[in-house]
Amino acid sequence: MSKKRRRDPGTIDTQLVEIYEDLANESGEIRLRAAQSLLQKFSVENSQSKEKLRDVLTRLVRGLCSGRKAARLGFSVAFTEFLVQHLVDGAQDVSTRLSFSEVLDLLIKQTEIGGKVSGQEERDHQLGRIFGIEAVIKSGVLFSPDPKNDSWSHILDHVFELAKKKAWLREECGWILYKSIQNIKTKTRGEIYAQKLVDKFIENGLAKSPEGVATWLGVQSAFPTVSLPTSVWQYQNPLHRKEKAALSKILKDASTSGAPKGEANSKVAQNSTWSPNLHFAWDVVLSSFLQPDIVTQAKNTEAIDFTDFWTEAVDNGLFSASASDQRKYWGFVLSQRVFLIAPADLISVVFSKNFMRCFMNQLASSDRYLHRNAEKVVKSIYSRLETDSSIAMTVLACLLKAPHGCVNFDQITKTKTVEKLLPQVDDKNLGDLVQFYAGIMQDPNTQEEKAASLDRQIAADHLLSVVRSRQTLTDTESSMQSGPTLFVKKVLALFAQHAYFSHQQESHLDNRSIGPSISDGTRSVLRSRISSCLTHVLAKSAQPAHITYDLVHFIRDLEKKDGDFKLLFECDEAVNKTINKGWTLLEKVHSKEAIAQGSRKRSLSAFELLHNLVLLQIYNGDADAVGMLGDLKSCYDSLFKHKSKSEQADSDGLVEILLGFVAKPSALFRRLASQVFSTCTSDISDSGLQSMIKILETRESKTGQEELFDEEENDGESDDASDVELMSTSPPNDEGDPVANSSADGTGTSEDDDDDDDDSTAAAEELAAFDAKLAQALTTRPAMDDVAAANNASSSDEDMNDSQMEALDAHLSTIFRERKKQKTLKTKKTQNKDAKEAMIKFKCRVLELLEIYIKQEHQNPRAMQLLLPILNVIRTTKTPLVSGKAGDLIGTYFKLCKAHSVPDPEVLNTKMIFELLRTVHQQAAVDGSNAYSSACSRASLLLVKILAARDRENLRAVESIYGQTHERFMLDARSRVKPSFFSEWLNWSVSARKS
Known part of the structure; x- marks a missing residue:
């Protein structure tokens, strides 16, 4: 058995090993430092042998084939720069340099796959080859001035071979070729290399592929004078009007299909997998519309514009009703990019018919497959608004305006998209915003009265939201004619026009048609929104009297104008005379306030503000407000017509008016009373303080309420006097004024809770008892004690004589009288509870006024x-x-x-x-x-x-x-x-x- 030869430690270059190790490091700084060390070690000045250079080159190619996370990034940089130093160029010494053929052969040989290997290893080698080819192209050494140099063609052949062999690599190959155009652009024979690139796309049947389109447009932009074939695209332009259908199909099928049928070399491998990443060809095409090349556009006057492209390729392609979820996914990704980079005048194009349908459907439910993608579209809009708020008005109009948008966009999508967009509208577009919502109020684009009322109410709520988003309202001469202050005045005028007037003809001042007539409910909502706007004005404006004065004068002027509007408020001659006197006093106060100074100016401004609100209450139909005009005249004479400064002003009447205002369930009147009261605390007399003390000493019950407002019971039933109605606090008002109920402020007692329990548990028993008595009286059900007798008697009305009928009537009268008494008891119990809550709220507001008095006096x-x-x-x-x-x-x-x-x-x-x-x-x-x-x-x-x-x-x-x-x-x-x-x-x- 043979043993492995032990490597001699002396032959190992530890420095080189460390360099190779660092080239695969995840830190970009370490990788660059390692590449620099490698180039210094094997620089030309060190006279390295070809054999040594081949070894280093082989090791770099193997690094490109490594599956480690950052290996290809580090080794590709080192490989590129190594080729720049050591690849033969021109008449350099071939003995100490590597030739292009040697490098290409080594790259192909080292990235070949021999024998049976795993799929991952095969993939790593193919990626290593494409990264190596990219490094060769980036090095620029293959672009030689020598016409006989055919290195570019050899590289292109290898790239296209790989693109056709492995469909999943086609986009990467196309991207490398597209980016190579920038390298070619700087070379001497750049147009020839560009022409060769286009010819290779056509030769390999990929001219009408996403990669081919991107490369064609890139060559056309970089080399405007190059002569491209006319057999592929009409007028040599993929963006020609007659090619938009083909272009749409190519981009729509990106990463899912290959070359179209009928093209040369139609056996090109087809893509079988879908990628969540948008094909780079989309960005290239988009840039030609959003950042057009002047030369290209001038040359191709028949090129489609962005609207045509979006409608054909995106709206009818990616967002069509039959489109797959994968294509809609691409559509949302594309929309995000467009919202971030598109010029303001093209933003509206994105909100097309199919996009809006899909966008709203996916946004409405978190269970939808593309819900998160739709949310990302919204976030991209917000991101764009952070740097360019001028598009906020455009986006709002597209979301809310028919035919693709709808006023209740937030309600349909169950989001707060519009609510968050409204405050982003810049001051320059506030006038357009009012005009836009005026169109919705005037013509809600529906003939159904209920739907029209809903749209108008939503429009009013949106405008109120914008008013509240303005944190400061200035009152200088210039600001009154522009900016937020002017916007608030226009909103109030719009609300007043529809709240207090009826249209006499089916036309408007701007000759536009009007939808269904405005309902009484809508008018009530608009009046409430006016109150809410004025509450904001009182809190944020230094001189709210100016804005309220313009509002009531708008109503007055429109009332006197002969036109399509008729004031809904009607009154007799005596009331009208009183109102005219009130207007005369208001004009006098307004003129004096304009020239007054210091504390007198503040007092006159507060009095004018109070007068404006009283007039507005008259138009709201408040009968008590007419009487307040007389009280205001007395207050004016007392407070502002002293013969000498030593005379004490009598403010009792003003205190009574303010107490009447704080009794109303409205945050506007409470804030108004506080503001006016703060200007006249020094004039409050002992009797004025006693008026407030009297309220504090009154019992917190219905009896106390009746004593306070001089009410009397009428036949055991509650009096429906207006004062009681003003104190009613059951429904919360739209300003968010808290209702002082037993659960909110801790005022509830065990007795109240017991009463509520009795009401709920006894209701069924009382109803059952009533039914039993009624059935017994009508003999429709036998009495429990007289079953036998009832069985022998007839239950029909025909068998009853007159005396029996009279007895039945008396019995029924008794039953219904008892039932009425029970209902009366329940009604009184509810009234007592409401009266108690009203008195609690009233006392709290009086204490707030006294707090103002204490702080100032x-x-x-x-x-x-x-x-x-x-x-x-x-x-x-x-x-x-x-x-x-x-x-x-x-x-x-x-x-x-x-x-x-x-x-x-x-x-x-x-x-x-x-x-x-x-x-x-x-x-x-x-x-x-x-x-x-x-x-x-x-x-x-x-x-x-x-x-x-x-x-x-x-x-x-x-x-x-x-x-x-x-x-x-x-x-x-x-x-x-x-x-x-x-x-x-x-x-x-x-x-x-x-x-």
């Missing part, structure tokens, strides 16, 4: 009269929400009144403050929660700080009051003062002593 002695009512609210309410807000209000008051921020000591009545302090201590002794005790302590310390600021000696009397309270705490069992009341006093005393 904490140095006003008048604010101290709020302490006892607020403490009473905390003690008596059963609602944690109300108690918490009231406690926070006391805490805010305490924090704001610091050493130099207390009421002016010179105008304080010390005796009154001491009396108030004693009352607070008496209240602290009443049984209450921990929150109540803490509020009492804060109120007491607040008064102590005020007294100490007036005179430090007042602390002696304060110490006496605390001592008396502590004495009652120790000796009187009825005293419920919490220990924390005294500990907080001691803590404050320590800090006060240090200061």
